[in-house]
Amino acid sequence: MTSSxxxxxxxxxxxxxxxxxxxxxxTKNICWAKADTVAGRHPERWRKDAAxxxxxxxxxxxxxxxxxxxxxxxxxxKGGESTADNCQILQSRVNRLKSNKDxxxxxxxxxxxxxxxxxxxxLDIIEMAVYGDVIRPGNQCRCRTIDExxxxxxxxxxxxxxxxP
Numbered sequence: 001m002t003s004s005x006x007x008x009x010x011x012x013x014x015x016x017x018x019x020x021x022x023x024x025x026x027t028k029n030i031c032w033a034k035a036d037t038v039a040g041r042h043p044e045r046w047r048k049d050a051a052x053x054x055x056x057x058x059x060x061x062x063x064x065x066x067x068x069x070x071x072x073x074x075x076x077x078k079g080g081e082s083t084a085d086n087c088q089i090l091q092s093r094v095n096r097l098k099s100n101k102d103x104x105x106x107x108x109x110x111x112x113x114x115x116x117x118x119x120x121x122x123l124d125i126i127e128m129a130v131y132g133d134v135i136r137p138g139n140q141c142r143c144r145t146i147d148e149x150x151x152x153x154x155x156x157x158x159x160x161x162x163x164x165p
Contacts, residue, residue, distance in 0.1 A: 020082045023070045031070055031087035032057065040120070042135040045127065051109035053091040054118065058130045065114035066126065067092040075100040 023031065036048040045057050047068075055068035071090040074080030077100045090098065090109070097112040098104060118126070127134045147153035 019076075021076060023082050023087055027082065027084045027087055028070055030084040031089060034084075035089050040136060041123065041127075042137055045131065045135070046123075047089060049090045049094065050088045051091065051094050051106055051113050053094065053110075053113050054123070055089060055091055056126065056130060061092070063092050065091070065093070065116045066118075069095045071095045071098065074102050078102055 032047060035050075036052075037043045038046040038048055038054055041054075047055055047057070049055055049068055050071075054066065056066045059067040061067070061069060068089045069092050071088050072080040072082065073086050073088050076082065080086050080102075091113060093114050094109050094112040098109065124134050
C-alpha cells in the first residue's frame with residue numbers, strides 16, 4: 001500500500017481508481033480566486049463560500065465558523081474530478097453536512113451554515129489576531145498592531161494608522 005495522497009489501490013488491483021482524490025495546490029489557488037470576495041476585506045485573506053459564509057484563508061481544515069474546506073461540487077464518490085471547475089470552498093460545517101450530495105443549491109447549503117454573523121469590528125479583531133494587522137483593500141493606511149496600541153512598539157512605517165470601526 002502506498003502513502004500517496006491519490007489513494008490508488010495496489011498495482012495488482014485492476015479496478016483501482018487512478019483519479020487524484022485531493023485537490024493540488026494550483027487547483028486550490030484557482031478555487032480560492034474564483035470564490036466571491038468580501039466587501040471591505042482583503043481578498044487574499046477573506047472570501048465567501050458557495051453558501052455565502054465568510055471564511056478566512058488561514059482557517060483551512062478546522063471546524064470553526066470561519067473555517068473552510070475545498071469541496072468537490074460533484075462528489076468524488078459520484079465520479080467528480082479533483083479539478084478547478086469541480087472545486088468550491090465551503091465552510092467546514094457546510095461541507096461535512098453536504099457530504100457526498102450533489103446538485104444542492106446555495107439556499108440549501110446556507111441552511112447547513114454556522115449561525116454566527118460576525119460584525120466588522122469582530123472580523124477586524126480576528127484578522128489582527130491571525131495576521132498581526134488589518135489590511136483594507138484600496139486603502140493606503142495600515143491598522144496598528146496590538147503592541148502599538150499597548151505602547152510596547154513604535155512602528156518604523158510612517159504610514160498613518162487606520163482607525164478600527
